[in-house]
Amino acid sequence: MSVKQRVLGKSGLVVSEIGHGLWGMGGWTDADDKVSRAALRLSVEGGCTFFDSAFAYGNGRSDTLAGELAHEHHHRPLVLASKIPPANWKWPSTPASPLNGVFPRAHVLDYAERIRRAFGRTIDLLQFHVWEDAWAQQAEWQDTVAELKADGVIKAFGLSLNRWQPENGILAIETGLVDAVQVIYNVFDQSPEDSLFPVCRARNVGVIARVPFDEGSLGGKMTAKTRFPQDDWRSRYFGPENLPQTIARVEALKKIVPKGMSLPEVALRFILSEPTVSTVIAGMRAPEHVRANLAASHKGPLPEDMIAKLRAHRWDRKPASWSD
Ligand SMILES: NC(=O)c1ccc[n+]([C@@H]2O[C@H](COP(=O)([O-])OP(=O)(O)OC[C@H]3O[C@@H](n4cnc5c(N)ncnc54)[C@H](OP(=O)(O)O)[C@@H]3O)[C@@H](O)[C@H]2O)c1
Numbered sequence: 001m002s003v004k005q006r007v008l009g010k011s012g013l014v015v016s017e018i019g020h021g022l023w024g025m026g027g028w029t030d031a032d033d034k035v036s037r038a039a040l041r042l043s044v045e046g047g048c049t050f051f052d053s054a055f056a057y058g059n060g061r062s063d064t065l066a067g068e069l070a071h072e073h074h075h076r077p078l079v080l081a082s083k084i085p086p087a088n089w090k091w092p093s094t095p096a097s098p099l100n101g102v103f104p105r106a107h108v109l110d111y112a113e114r115i116r117r118a119f120g121r122t123i124d125l126l127q128f129h130v131w132e133d134a135w136a137q138q139a140e141w142q143d144t145v146a147e148l149k150a151d152g153v154i155k156a157f158g159l160s161l162n163r164w165q166p167e168n169g170i171l172a173i174e175t176g177l178v179d180a181v182q183v184i185y186n187v188f189d190q191s192p193e194d195s196l197f198p199v200c201r202a203r204n205v206g207v208i209a210r211v212p213f214d215e216g217s218l219g220g221k222m223t224a225k226t227r228f229p230q231d232d233w234r235s236r237y238f239g240p241e242n243l244p245q246t247i248a249r250v251e252a253l254k255k256i257v258p259k260g261m262s263l264p265e266v267a268l269r270f271i272l273s274e275p276t277v278s279t280v281i282a283g284m285r286a287p288e289h290v291r292a293n294l295a296a297s298h299k300g301p302l303p304e305d306m307i308a309k310l311r312a313h314r315w316d317r318k319p320a321s322w323s324d
Contacts, residue, residue: 002047003297008278009206011156011179013079013124017272018297019050020290021210021281025065026057029232031285033065039285040069044076046294052182052208052281054083054129054160055111063118071120081125081208082115083160084108091324092162093130103128103135105144112153125180127158136171145177158182158208164319166192170199180206185277187253187270188214188315197276206278209271213264213282217246219289220254220263236322249315256309264289265296270310273301 003016020043025036040051051069053062063082070078086093087107116123126148128141135141148154158180161169166183173181181200185192186209200207213219215237224247228235238246250263257263271280282293302310317323 003049003294005049006278007206008050008079008125008156008180008208009200010204011125011206013156013206014077015050015079015206015279016048016297017277017279018048018268018294019052019208019279019281020048021283022051022053022062022066023057024283024285026053026062027233029229031058031061033061035285036065037068039287039290040065041072042287042290043284043294044069044073044078046290047297048294049077050079050081050279050281052081052210054085054127055115056083056085056089056129060114060118063115067119067121079124080119080121081127081158082119082123083127083129084111084115086130091130092165092319093132095132095134097132099132099135099138099140102130102132103141103144105140108141108144109148112148116153122152123154125156125158126154127160127180127182129160131159131161131169131172133168133171136175142175142177156180156206158206160210161196162319163324164189164191164317166194166196170196173199173203173205176203178205180208180278182208182210182281184211185209185271185274186212186214187218187267187310187313188249189317190311190314191316193274197274201276207276209274209277209280211283212267212271212280214246216283217250218253218263218267220250222250223247239322241320241322249313253310253313256306258306262292264292265299266302266306266310268293268296269299269302270307272296273307
């Protein structure tokens with residue numbers, strides 16, 4: 001059985017409901033191209049058709065891996081997404097950041113071309129890697145996106161919303177120029193349901209749910225003693241301010257996982273139970289993770305009573321110095 005497919009909003013792109021996130025392959029300290037290529041191939045064989053990369057993941061490293069994969073499987077309808085890095089290389093953006101310091105036309109065209117070359121073909125979905133709704137009405141990004149579409153460099157345009165700011169994209173969606181948004185949505189981070197998802201439904205904007213495992217904690221294997229190398233982003237995210245409370249919450253969740261299910265399966269099926277979601281992008285390199293995650297698609301939505309129990313584990317967080 002192959003992974004079920006959904007439509008990515010008004011882009012019309014058909015994508016597997018479990019997609020493959022490539023950040024770990026380009027930007028985490030334990031990335032190994034041989035392992036990454038094997039995971040990506042396994043994913044294609046299992047029916048995954050959506051691959052989410054970004055130029056910033058290893059300065060084009062994951063874009064190149066995605067391009068190689070598409071070349072190798074040119075007979076399959078793979079959908080490749082990537083992201084333009086902010087020109088100031090700062091994550092997240094802030095409301096005070098001027099658009100022309102973050103996504104000036106020349107910068108966007110330059111990086112779109114680099115990504116197109118790495119993909120070896122039209123970019124199916126090009127996203128901005130940060131976003132501020134204060135920019136929504138500005139002509140510079142609107143005209144640049146229209147130009148990229150008219151020139152056939154991209155098929156669809158999207159925004160990757162800043163961590164824990166799901167509302168900071170709604171004004172851009174209202175312009176009608178955004179085909180898809182990428183947002184953190186998982187058992188902990190349920191707040192996109194409040195305001196973002198209703199607007200996406202009304203505007204037929206595709207939703208890419210990212211970070212389904214809360215960067216790994218919902219995989220269920222981490223402990224209070226887990227440590228990452230200092231130059232790995234996860235050493236900050238899972239630092240002393242966040243790791244102990246995360247592990248306590250994960251342990252509480254494990255207690256409600258029904259017999260015969262695993263925590264990562266519950267984490268994915270919770271997201272798949274939300275019909276507004278077009279695809280869930282899981283970061284996965286280990287073959288057993290690829291197999292397990294793709295299998296979650298066949299199992300379908302979770303029963304209502306399980307969803308109700310998971311609602312109680314919602315954890316609303318505010319961006320912090322360690323979170324991006
Ligand atoms: N600003 C942005 O635009 C932004 C930010 C973050 C993420 N993203 C996108 O979202 C994707 C997903 O997020 P993420 O990779 O950061 O985090 P994630 O998917 O929440 O977590 C990935 C971690 O979970 C582990 N894992 C995967 N499947 C598992 C399973 N079945 N059981 C146990 N552990 C499992 C992975 O291990 P292995 O890798 O060893 O298999 C990896 O350590 C990224 O790859 C990227 O494409 C975008």
